[in-house]
Amino acid sequence: MTRPLFLRIVNALGEWSSYFTARKDALNRQGLSPLQKCTAAIRQLGNGSPADQLDEYLKIGDSTAVECMKMFVQGVIDKFGGEYLRRPTTVDVERLLQIGESRGFPGMLGSIDCMHWHWEKCPVAWKGQFTRGDQGVPTIILEAVASHDLWIWHAFFGVAGSNNDINVLNQSTLFIEELRGQAPRVRYYVNGRQYDSGYYLADGIYPEWATFVKSIYKPQTEKDKLFAQKQEGVRKDVERAFGVLQARFCILRRPARLYERGDLEKIMLACIILHNMIVEDEKEEAANTRDLNLNEIPSTSVVQDPEISHEDMPAFTKVLEKHSKIRDRPTHIQLKKDLVEHIWQKFGQN
DSSP, X not given: OOXXXXXXXXXXXXXXXXXXSOOBOTTOXXXXXXXXXXXXXXXXXXXXXXXXXXHHHHOOOHHHHHHHHHHHHHHHHHHHHHHHSOOOOHHHHHHHHHHHHHTTOTTEEEEEEEEEEEBTTOOGGGHHHHBOTTTOSBEXXXXXXXXXXXXXXXXXEEEETTSOHHHHHHHSOTTHHHHHTOSOEEEEEETXXXXXXXXXXXXXXXOOOTTEEOOOSXXXXXXXXXXXXXXXXXXXXXXXXXXXXXXXXXXXXXXXXXXXXXXXXXXXXXXXXXXXXXHHHTTHHHHHHHHHTGGGSOOOOEEEOOOOOOSSSOOHHHHHHHHHHHTOHHHHHHHXXXXXXXXHHHHTTO
């Protein structure tokens, strides 16, 4: 994190709450400065260090350091969550589709996967529902969608670790905007066939829905092998995003020492917000866009604003219709066949 970005966060938190301002106590003694409090929080998030380790450097007690971290993550969510945890807007979707088309996947909005966070302080009575065989320890699951520049567009956290990715998907808010009719409308062409909804690249456990494109298990033909290679390579975007997120915020890589699930959720969301802020600050997105020469790529995708309904809730019949459209298996099979042909025509001739 650069110094200007850190100072921007400190100033914003000072406007959010008087807790992050310079104050004096009843004896007219100067209290901790906003820089001390924010530094204590950032060090706990970035280094994963215990609270009592900061006493010698920052002159701050362990209980105060924990309080600073809890206030810091709440302030980051309140001040920056609306911008850096937003779902893709019409402009964002148009750019994501254009980048996906340049990589051989017209209509792709990103890659989806799940990550586990070890909960060390999980209550003994809950350990059964938070422990899965392959993990061996109590965990809490994060479901995320990431794009090529490591920006995380969707984050759903809090499901017990005993669940698999399908269980998490059935509880997540990934398709809420589509069901409400508030998501941007997409139209694109693959192999000469028109499609009206974007999709995410996923691994083999995800269901065969129209909104997911999976690899081919044990491909036999050259076309299938090329498609599997390209799909598995592009899908690593979300894996890289998880790796960078844990590298920047080691608290997510180490066992969580807090007791409350709500505090862990706020920490996870705050780390994702800070991660997206760092991505924007480093201008990785602009650099990747220049490297891809998007202006030279003819786009076949059309993105329109959502059809906003002024009713409190959309008609139930429309919700069911969109729900069945999202889970349509024949569309998934046809889209996969068209993508195999499209990628073979685009990359297989070389």
